[in-house]
Amino acid sequence: MTQPSAQPRIAEVVESSSNGFTAHCYRLYEAPPLGALVRTGGEQPVFAVVRGITTLPMNPARRPVARARNERDEEDVYSNNPQLPHLLRTDFQAAIVGHESGGAVRMRLPPHPPRIHAFVYNCPPEEVLSFSRDMSFFPLLFSEEVPLTDEVVSAFLRQASPLHSDPEAFLAAAGRQLARLFARDTRRLEALLRSLRP
Numbered sequence: 001m002t003q004p005s006a007q008p009r010i011a012e013v014v015e016s017s018s019n020g021f022t023a024h025c026y027r028l029y030e031a032p033p034l035g036a037l038v039r040t041g042g043e044q045p046v047f048a049v050v051r052g053i054t055t056l057p058m059n060p061a062r063r064p065v066a067r068a069r070n071e072r073d074e075e076d077v078y079s080n081n082p083q084l085p086h087l088l089r090t091d092f093q094a095a096i097v098g099h100e101s102g103g104a105v106r107m108r109l110p111p112h113p114p115r116i117h118a119f120v121y122n123c124p125p126e127e128v129l130s131f132s133r134d135m136s137f138f139p140l141l142f143s144e145e146v147p148l149t150d151e152v153v154s155a156f157l158r159q160a161s162p163l164h165s166d167p168e169a170f171l172a173a174a175g176r177q178l179a180r181l182f183a184r185d186t187r188r189l190e191a192l193l194r195s196l197r198p
Helices: 074-079 125-133 135-141 150-163 167-181 186-195
Strands: 009-017 020-025 037-040 046-057 088-101 104-106 119-122
Touching: 009 088, 020 046, 037 125, 037 150, 046 150, 088 135, 125 135, 125 150, 135 167, 150 167, 150 186, 167 186
Parallel strands: none
Antiparallel strands: 009 020, 009 119, 020 088, 037 046, 037 119, 046 088, 088 104
16 A cells, blocks of 8 residues: 555544544645545554535634625635635545555454544555455445445445446446345445446
8 A cells, every 4th residue: 555655645634433534624625526535644544435525614603704796706706805715624524444454454444543633645546446456345335334325435436447457347346246235225226326327
């Protein structure tokens, strides 16, 4: 796996639990996309899939107000109000799908959640490729402990597929895994398979 220090960090953990965490982005509106694979730093890094993104005021008591009535476009709102990036924050929520222990990636929840202020990194393509080769983490994606929606899982698979030498074969293998998991829920399975199309 790639050493996290080789990647620029994008956020810090501000809330943490055994099955997920919330990270505060260093730059407004620059969260990883829904379904992206991220990792934390530290002695036992965890891997997680981005399941939600929020932008909200730094101070919950000061709600944003409309400012663009006399502006030409949205960018003018920010250029004419340079304080806005300091009054707003972008956070993302990520569901843990694995962790690193003893130099190997374990496709299960870690023994301990990430620490508050742990650095968060985007996983580079080679790390996403390596992680997605082993589909043993699929049951974890749909477990009650890891709150991922079907659309987030589909987004992860769509982002991972172009990294494989045969993207269609990867998605077909993912479809077979989903078919095993949802053999008794054909409606959900059909919706998942449709959502895998680019």
